[in-house]
Amino acid sequence: xxxxxxxWTSLGLDQQTHDAVxxxxxxxxxxxxxxxxxxxxxxxxxxxVVSEIHGLRIRELLDAKAEGRKVIGTFCVFVPEEIVLALNxxxxxxxxxxxxxxxxxxxxxxxxxxxxIKSAFGFKLAKVCPYIEATDLIVGENTCDGKKKAxxxxxxLVGNLYVMDLPQTKSEAGKALLKxxxxxFAAKLEELTGVELTVExxxxxxxxxxxxxxAMHRLAELRAANPVPISGxxxxxxxxxxxxxxxxxxxxxINAICDELEQRIANGEGVFPKDAPRxxxxxxxxxxxxxxxxxxxxxxxxxxVGEEMCTGERGFRNLTDDGANTVDELLDKIVDRYxxxxxxxxxxxxxxxxxxxxxxxxxxxxxxxxxxxQFCQPYQIEAMSVEKNLEKEGIPVLSVDTDYSQExxxxxxxxxxxxIERI
Ligand code: BJ8
Numbered sequence: 288x289x290x291x292x293x294x295w296t297s298l299g300l301d302q303q304t305h306d307a308v309x310x311x312x313x314x315x316x317x318x319x320x321x322x323x324x325x326x327x328x329x330x331x332x333x334x335x336v337v338s339e340i341h342g343l344r345i346r347e348l349l350d351a352k353a354e355g356r357k358v359i360g361t362f363c364v365f366v367p368e369e370i371v372l373a374l375n376x377x378x379x380x381x382x383x384x385x386x387x388x389x390x391x392x393x394x395x396x397x398x399x400x401x402x403x404i405k406s407a408f409g410f411k412l413a414k415v416c417p418y419i420e421a422t423d424l425i426v427g428e429n430t431c432d433g434k435k436k437a438x439x440x441x442x443x444l445v446g447n448l449y450v451m452d453l454p455q456t457k458s459e460a461g462k463a464l465l466k467x468x469x470x471x472f473a474a475k476l477e478e479l480t481g482v483e484l485t486v487e488x489x490x491x492x493x494x495x496x497x498x499x500x501x502a503m504h505r506l507a508e509l510r511a512a513n514p515v516p517i518s519g520x521x522x523x524x525x526x527x528x529x530x531x532x533x534x535x536x537x538x539x540x541i542n543a544i545c546d547e548l549e550q551r552i553a554n555g556e557g558v559f560p561k562d563a564p565r566x567x568x569x570x571x572x573x574x575x576x577x578x579x580x581x582x583x584x585x586x587x588x589x590x591x592v593g594e595e596m597c598t599g600e601r602g603f604r605n606l607t608d609d610g611a612n613t614v615d616e617l618l619d620k621i622v623d624r625y626x627x628x629x630x631x632x633x634x635x636x637x638x639x640x641x642x643x644x645x646x647x648x649x650x651x652x653x654x655x656x657x658x659x660x661q662f663c664q665p666y667q668i669e670a671m672s673v674e675k676n677l678e679k680e681g682i683p684v685l686s687v688d689t690d691y692s693q694e695x696x697x698x699x700x701x702x703x704x705x706x707i708e709r710i
Contacts, residue, residue: 291342294349298420305415308387309341312576319582323518325558327551329544330521336528340575344531345417351377352421357480360422361530362407363430364602364628365453367621370473372534373492374480379418380530381407381425384577386691388413395440396433401663402691403574404437411444418531419445424479426472428453430632431665449475455633457626466622473618489617493609499534502541503603509548510592511650514557516548519568519591520581526598527575559590564707565651569595569643569673570658571666572602580658580687583699589707592650595643596658601628604642631665639669640676647682654683654710656703661690683710 295305316337320330336344348358357376359366371378386402388409395408410416419425427438427450442448451468454461473484482488506525509516525541551557566589568581573596584591595601607624611617629639643655657673659666667688674684685706689695 291346294346295341295417298345298417299414300417300420301414304387304413305341308385308415311385312337312340315576315578319578320520320524323520323558323585325556326521327517327544327547329540329547330517330524332540332543333521333524333528336532337524337575341417344533345421347533348377348379348418348421352423357423357476358421359476360418360425362426362434363428364597365428365430365625365630366426366451367469367472367625368496368534369489369492369607369621370469370476370484371492372495373484373488374473374476374482375488376423376476376480378530379422380574381416381418381422382530382572382574383407383410383416384574384691387415395444396437399662400433400437401571401660403572403660403663404433406574406691407441408437408444411441422447424449424475426451430630431663433662433664453632457633457638462622462626465626466618469618469622469625484614486612486614486617489614490609493607493617493621495534497606497609498538499529499541500603500606502538502545503529505545506541506548507593507600507650509545509552512552512557513651514555514559514561514563515565515590515592516551516557517544518558518585519566519594520578520585523568523573523578523581523591523594523598524575526594526602527573529603530598559585559588564589564710565592565653566590566707566710567593567595567643567646567650567652567655568599568658569646569655570670571660571663572597573658574598577691579691579693579696580656580689580699580703583696583703584656587700587704587707589703589710592652593646595639595646597630600642600646601630631669636669640673643673643677644680644682647677652682654685654706656706657684657686659686659688661688 359371360381368378383406391412392405392408425448429435429452454464605627608620657670670686677684
């Protein structure tokens with residue numbers, strides 16, 4: 288670790304607060320992940336990744352920069368990684384999942400802003416995120432009102448923000464807007480990287496990201512088994528690491544875990560007993576180290592069998608078709624792929640309800656826990672429709688609103704335990 292101190296100082300981090308953050312992540316990880324029983328051996332890779340979360344990966348990013356590659360930070364699964372990779376840049380997710388620097392953040396955004404947005408400000412203001420500091424460009428997006436307005440002042444804070452406009456309806460006009468925005472984004476990145484989009488580099492970018500998604504599809508499908516061969520916490524962690532790890536190495540690690548899980552299934556081996564209650568998690572994204580609700584679920588004897596969220600199936604679900612012969616046609620294929628994302632900022636958003644039901648069936652879930660971050664209106668409002676829609680069909684739903692604090696742990700546990708009794 289002492290090895291990295293110099294690197295962190297050069298990035299302008301506040302050493303004391305940063306040490307405290309790493310300490311907290313390490314302790315929480317120990318309690319929630321390393322204490323699990325019968326974990327797949329392949330998860331050792333992710334233990335290593337988390338232990339090096341601000342170490343080795345940051346060094347890799349800085350090495351890439353020294354070779355002339357650019358680092359692009361993102362906050363949303365609408366940012367097309369295919370284009371970033373095609374232009375020889377590196378893509379890293381910047382969402383944070385801890386309550387840090389919130390008081391300072393409230394100088395910029397109101398107290399009743401969702402924790403995901405607040406932590407973006409908090410991590411920057413507290414000088415604890417080497418990913419933010421390593422970026423050449425940060426991409427914001429006009430999705431929910433909270434993000435859209437917050438990015439106005441976030442831009443002043445970070446100084447390298449680019450904001451992408453995004454549609455709010457699944458209409459032809461909406462699709463045309465997405466295409467126009469992806470064209471602008473590509474031009475911006477071409478200017479930044481000095482690389483031009485070609486059919487070859489775009490196809491290569493598509494292939495790399497699709498491989499990552501295919502590995503996640505494989506992992507997801509193995510969770511339909513009974514007993515389930517891997518905990519939901521471990522899969523959520525993989526989903527979180529998905530956003531900042533080297534894509535090829537990540538894909539290989541997930542495929543290695545899948546090989547191991549296939550063997551476990553053949554042996555009838557699981558992490559929880561056969562017939563343990565199965566829960567599908569649905570709702571807002573969960574960034575590292577936001578493991579509170581999953582931890583409560585799995586410590587109460589139920590197992591998570593799927594995540595209908597951007598750090599889950601909403602993020603990796605669709606592949607990009609590379610069957611085209613010009614850059615413009617390939618960009619159309621990319622637009623087609625991203626336009627399918629059923630984020631709650633879209634209206635109407637009926638397909639999301641259908642997808643939740645599909646996932647319940649596919650992963651044989653006994654119930655759905657809908658998770659909304661407090662003050663997230665799009666997901667809080669959709670939570671009510673999800674509940675009505677699913678309960679009508681006999682699928683039990685528990686809707687939970689929470690933030691990044693630990694204060695409601697007791698209350699959460701009581702509600703989750705009562706829900707598990709009901710399913
Ligand atoms: S595609 S879910 S990553 S916008 S939790 S900041 S919605 S108030 S994160 Fe998202 Fe893209 Fe949609 Fe996915 Fe606003 Fe809600 Fe906060 Fe949110």
